[in-house]
Structures are given as C-alpha cells and as structure tokens.
Amino acid sequence: MSTEPKFFLLDAGPIIELHRLGLWDTVIDRAEVAIPRVIAEHEAKFWVREDNSFMPISALADGDSGKLQLLDCDHAELRETLRAFDGAVQQSVDPGELHALTQVRLWENEPTPRFCSADRMAIVCLCLLGFPDRAISLERLIAEIGLSQQLGWKHSQQAVDQWVAEGRRRRVQGEGLA
Numbered sequence: 001m002s003t004e005p006k007f008f009l010l011d012a013g014p015i016i017e018l019h020r021l022g023l024w025d026t027v028i029d030r031a032e033v034a035i036p037r038v039i040a041e042h043e044a045k046f047w048v049r050e051d052n053s054f055m056p057i058s059a060l061a062d063g064d065s066g067k068l069q070l071l072d073c074d075h076a077e078l079r080e081t082l083r084a085f086d087g088a089v090q091q092s093v094d095p096g097e098l099h100a101l102t103q104v105r106l107w108e109n110e111p112t113p114r115f116c117s118a119d120r121m122a123i124v125c126l127c128l129l130g131f132p133d134r135a136i137s138l139e140r141l142i143a144e145i146g147l148s149q150q151l152g153w154k155h156s157q158q159a160v161d162q163w164v165a166e167g168r169r170r171r172v173q174g175e176g177l178a
Contacts, residue, residue, distance in 0.1 A: 023149065
C-alpha cells in the first residue's frame with residue numbers, strides 16, 4: 001500500500017464506475033477527491049443500471065457541499081495544454097480530460113493529486129505532458145483506501161501500466177507532441 005497522501009483527481013469513467021459499484025460515498029469519505037467542474041456538470045451525470053434505468057450521480061452536489069473539490073480552468077490555460085499536442089492528439093481529448101490534464105499541468109500545491117482515468121488517451125496525454133507518475137488505476141485507488149472490488153480491464157492497474165508505457169514511449173519519440 002502506498003504511503004502517498006490519498007488525493008485523487010478523477011475522470012468521468014471512474015466516477016461513474018464508483019457509483020455503479022456503490023462505492024462512491026466510501027471513496028469520498030476515505031480520500032481527498034477532486035474533479036473538474038465540467039465533468040460534474042456535463043460528463044458524469046448518471047449511470048445505467050442492469051434494467052437500463054438511469055441513476056443520477058451526485059458529484060456536483062458533493063462538490064457544492066464540500067465533500068470533494070470542484071476544479072475550474074480558464075480558456076487560456078486549456079489552450080496552453082492543447083498546444084503541447086499535435087492535431088491528432090488534440091482531437092482525441094474530451095473536455096473533461098482536457099480540464100483534468102490542465103489541472104495536473106498547473107498543480108503547484110502539496111500534496112499533488114494522482115489522476116485516475118479509464119481512458120487510454122487521457123493516460124497517454126498525461127505522460128506526453130511529463131507526468132507518468134501521476135497515473136493511477138481505479139483498482140489501485142480503491143486498494144489504497146482499503147477496499148477490494150473486481151473491476152473490468154479498463155479500470156485495472158495492468159491497463160494503466162500499459163497506457164503509461166505507451167505514453168512514455170510516445171513522449172521519448174515525440175509522437176503526439178506539437
């Protein structure tokens with residue numbers, strides 16, 4: 001188990017999965033969690049039950065009540081992050097991921113959050129920006145706060161390790177960078 005502070009910046013996929021699994025409240029009670037406001041407002045709004053009914057997600061309300069941090073970026077900061085990437089990579093980054101990557105790029109306070117995403121390109125972009133050590137899987141995140149849960153491959157540490165390796169290789173080769 002890691003001795004790093006339990007501070008995580010979450011992308012939409014892990015937020016949705018934590019709600020689906022019924023672990024959301026436990027995670028935000030046991031760890032410091034931050035999410036980009038754009039994810040809370042536009043991307044992680046609901047999850048779908050097995051009967052295809054929609055269940056609301058409370059991330060925005062949880063941020064407004066102080067249970068987690070809602071983070072914002074301005075347009076100049078977002079443009080500066082995008083400028084690091086070539087056109088193809090720019091097209092592959094969704095707004096929530098761009099906001100999260102910008103937060104990582106600009107973060108100056110201690111502790112620094114680790115970024116949890118189930119999206120390959122978000123993790124590759126994190127590495128292209130020079131922050132491979134900030135990537136964490138949902139599998140490892142829940143283990144670090146004392147939980148255990150069977151998860152799909154995209155939430156596994158094996159997936160994140162593979163994506164980090166790809167991102168490191170691409171950064172060294174300049175592939176995807178402007």
